[in-house]
Amino acid sequence: MHGVESKIFIGSADRALRKRLRSILQQQGHLIIGEAEDGAGSLRVIRRVLPDLVILDKDLPGMPGMEVSKIIEDDKICPVLLLTPTWEQELFEKAKDSWVFAFLVKPIQEGHLLSTASFVINAFQKMMKLARQVDELKETLETRKIVERAKGILMKNLDLPEAEAYRRIQQQSMDKCLPMKQVAEAIILAYDIKKKK
Known part of the structure; x- marks a missing residue:
C-alpha cells in the first residue's frame, strides 16, 4: 500500500478524529491537502484543492455531510467517504444515488479506513474512465x-x-x-x- 499517494481532504468538527485520520493516511503515503470543521468551509477548500477523495463526517456543522456530497457530485469533483456514528439504513438509501461511495462507522479502525479509502479511489477512477469511454x-x-x-x-x-x-x-x-x-x-x-x- 506504500507509495500510493492520493490527495485526501478531511471534513469533521472533531479535531481529534481529524488528527487520527491524518496520521493513519499520511503513514500510508497519502497526502492530506485540506481540512475543515464545517460544511461550508469544507466545500470552499474542496473546490480549491480538488482532492482524489473526500472524507466527511455525516454531522458536519452548518451543512450535513450528505448535502456537501451532493454538491461535490454536481461539480463532479471526487468520491466521498462518509463517517457516521451508527449504521443507518435510511442514510444508506439516501446515499445510493450520490457520490458517497462508502460509509465507515465510528470509531474508525485503521485497516477499514485504509482499505475503504483505497477501494473508493479505485472504483471512482474506473467509473470516470467508463464515463469518458x-x-x-x-x-x-x-x-x-x-x-x-x-x-x-x-x-x-x-x-x-x-x-x-x-x-x-x-x-x-x-x-x-x-x-x-x-x-x-x-x-x-x-x-x-x-x-x-
Missing part, C-alpha cells in the same frame, strides 16, 4: 450519423457513388484541417440553406 462512443456515433447524412446529400446532389462521396468529405477534412464532423455539418447546413430558398 461512453462519451467518446456517443461522439463517434454522432459523427458517423452526421457524416452519413452529408454523404447522402453529396450522393444525391452530385450523383456520386457512396465511396466517392465519403472520399470528398475526407479530402475536405484533410485540406481544411477540420474534423470530418465539421465538414459534414457544413455540407448539411449549405444544403438546408439552399433547400429553403
Whole structure:
C-alpha cells in the first residue's frame, strides 16, 4: 500500500478524529491537502484543492455531510467517504444515488479506513474512465450519423457513388484541417440553406 499517494481532504468538527485520520493516511503515503470543521468551509477548500477523495463526517456543522456530497457530485469533483456514528439504513438509501461511495462507522479502525479509502479511489477512477469511454462512443456515433447524412446529400446532389462521396468529405477534412464532423455539418447546413430558398 506504500507509495500510493492520493490527495485526501478531511471534513469533521472533531479535531481529534481529524488528527487520527491524518496520521493513519499520511503513514500510508497519502497526502492530506485540506481540512475543515464545517460544511461550508469544507466545500470552499474542496473546490480549491480538488482532492482524489473526500472524507466527511455525516454531522458536519452548518451543512450535513450528505448535502456537501451532493454538491461535490454536481461539480463532479471526487468520491466521498462518509463517517457516521451508527449504521443507518435510511442514510444508506439516501446515499445510493450520490457520490458517497462508502460509509465507515465510528470509531474508525485503521485497516477499514485504509482499505475503504483505497477501494473508493479505485472504483471512482474506473467509473470516470467508463464515463469518458461512453462519451467518446456517443461522439463517434454522432459523427458517423452526421457524416452519413452529408454523404447522402453529396450522393444525391452530385450523383456520386457512396465511396466517392465519403472520399470528398475526407479530402475536405484533410485540406481544411477540420474534423470530418465539421465538414459534414457544413455540407448539411449549405444544403438546408439552399433547400429553403
